[in-house]
Amino acid sequence: xxxxxxxxxxxxxxxxxxxxxxxxxxxxxxxxxxxxxxxxxxxxxxxxxxxxxxxxxxxxxxxxxxxxxxxxxxxxxxxxxxxxxxxxxxxxxxxxxxxxxxxxxxxxxxxxxxxxxxxxxxxxxxxxxxxxxxxxxxxxxxxxxxxxxx
Amino acid sequence: xxxxxxxxxxxxxxxxxxxxxxxxxxxxxxxxxxxxxxxxxxxxxxxxxxxxxxxxxxxxxxxxxxxxxxxxxxxxxxxxxxxxxxxxxxxxxxxxxxxxxxxxxxxxxxxxxxxxxxxxxxxxxxxxxxxxxxxxxxxxxxxxxxxxxxxxxxxxxxxxxxxxxxxxxxxxxxxxxxxxxxxxxxxxxxxxxxxxxxxxxxxxxxxxxxxxxxxxxxxxxxxxxxxxxxxxxxxxxxxxxxxxxxxxxxxxxxxxxxxxxxxxxxxxxxxxxxxxxxxxxxxxxxxxxxxxxxxxxxx
Numbered sequence: 114x115x116x117x118x119x120x121x122x123x124x125x126x127x128x129x130x131x132x133x134x135x136x137x138x139x140x141x142x143x144x145x146x147x148x149x150x151x152x153x154x155x156x157x158x159x160x161x162x163x164x165x166x167x168x169x170x171x172x173x174x175x176x177x178x179x180x181x182x183x184x185x186x187x188x189x190x191x192x193x194x195x196x197x198x199x200x201x202x203x204x205x206x207x208x209x210x211x212x213x214x215x216x217x218x219x220x221x222x223x224x225x226x227x228x229x230x231x232x233x234x235x236x237x238x239x240x241x242x243x244x245x246x247x248x249x250x251x252x253x254x255x256x257x258x259x260x261x262x263x
Numbered sequence: 264x265x266x267x268x269x270x271x272x273x274x275x276x277x278x279x280x281x282x283x284x285x286x287x288x289x290x291x292x293x294x295x296x297x298x299x300x301x302x303x304x305x306x307x308x309x310x311x312x313x314x315x316x317x318x319x320x321x322x323x324x325x326x327x328x329x330x331x332x333x334x335x336x337x338x339x340x341x342x343x344x345x346x347x348x349x350x351x352x353x354x355x356x357x358x359x360x361x362x363x364x365x366x367x368x369x370x371x372x373x374x375x376x377x378x379x380x381x382x383x384x385x386x387x388x389x390x391x392x393x394x395x396x397x398x399x400x401x402x403x404x405x406x407x408x409x410x411x412x413x414x415x416x417x418x419x420x421x422x423x424x425x426x427x428x429x430x431x432x433x434x435x436x437x438x439x440x441x442x443x444x445x446x447x448x449x450x451x452x453x454x455x456x457x458x459x460x461x462x463x464x465x466x467x468x469x470x471x472x473x474x475x476x477x478x479x480x481x482x483x484x485x486x487x488x489x490x491x492x493x494x495x496x497x498x499x500x501x502x503x504x505x506x507x508x509x510x511x512x513x514x515x516x517x518x519x520x521x522x523x524x525x526x527x528x529x530x531x532x533x534x535x536x537x538x539x540x541x542x543x544x545x546x547x548x549x550x551x552x553x554x555x556x557x558x559x560x561x562x
Contacts, residue, residue, distance in 0.1 A: 132277040168381055170382065172274070221378075242461060
């Protein structure tokens with residue numbers, strides 16, 4: 114099936130099988146390797162991308178489902194080469210250990226940032242519960258989120 | 264053999280299926296009627312695709328209903344909250360109408376992570392018919408109904424009669440759940456969920472709808488999750504607590520009946536013994552929470 118969609122601001126097309134997952138199309142066809150395969154069953158959030166501005170799990174999304182939609186990955190976030198507020202805060206607070214979960218956190222953070230409101234620490238902890246960091250570096254991740262969104 | 268994550272096939276690849284993307288409800292129902300038991304409806308996909316990856320389900324046909332317009336709505340009409348087939352948990356979370364149903368809002372806030380709430384639908388949660396479905400206990404105490412459509416027409420089923428067992432419902436092979444209808448009520452309500460983390464499935468959960476006269480429980484409805492083969496309306500417990508006072512020690516004694524009403528199993532999340540013991544405590548907590556929400560102060 115031929116699909117066309119907006120990927121990181123650019124119009125793209127691809128021929129995909131109905132059973133192809135969005136994560137595999139993003140990584141293998143478009144080389145967007147920021148999108149990480151963690152658990153594959155919707156527990157860890159490492160594969161989070163924005164579809165029409167909302168955070169979804171690309172490991173549980175059929176590629177055909179983004180036909181006509183807008184997909185954003187970490188690669189599409191750079192603002193004229195600069196970092197986003199969430200990315201900068203994660204760096205400054207050391208909210209990164211092995212880095213595997215980081216793109217998922219960045220995408221959730223971006224979604225929250227675009228809502229243009231402030232969040233309490235309790236809200237932040239609740240909103241990132243769908244993202245697992247197996248280095249267990251949550252303290253600094255929460256600090257970074259508070260810095261960018263608090 | 265019961266499939267689990269431990270004997271999963273390959274979570275990177277989804278088995279093949281024939282794919283359909285109907286543009287209207289009529290087209291979807293005709294497909295469902297024609298393709299029969301080997302077809303599955305895809306909405307949020309957070310249960311279905313996981314089951315396909317782990318090998319628990321292998322549908323030959325997939326009918327993706329997400330391109331059908333007019334199935335995603337939250338409306339208050341004629342004394343009902345009406346929830347469309349494609350309405351997500353996040354839609355409910357962001358909708359002011361949900362505040363009219365505090366037990367449902369409790370469940371929405373505690374269900375899964377943000378991404379799951381953005382993707383998953385309420386209708387899908389019900390159709391998946393897990394005894395642990397977070398939407399079920401609140402909807403049961405509100406006496407919700409589900410609207411089932413097929414090429415033959417539409418029928419309305421009370422949610423209490425909808426579930427028949429784990430993963431099983433009264434839905435016929437050619438039927439699709441198109442709407443959840445929740446009657447507006449004047450009483451108070453609450454939902455309490457016990458889980459290791461809120462990302463996790465419930466060890467046990469309880470929802471209560473109640474009307475109080477002072478601190479006396481008058482009309483009351485109680486439902487439990489994860490403690491029976493299906494989400495359970497606990498009618499004996501309702502009878503037992505009616506007329507009792509919040510804060511009265513006899514309330515917990517009366518709730519002993521919950522232990523007899525539930526029929527839990529032992530699994531990775533909890534033992535049957537613990538589920539049985541904790542059920543009555545959760546019902547008690549939900550009852551007190553709804554009392555406090557009604558403006559009541561415990562003596």
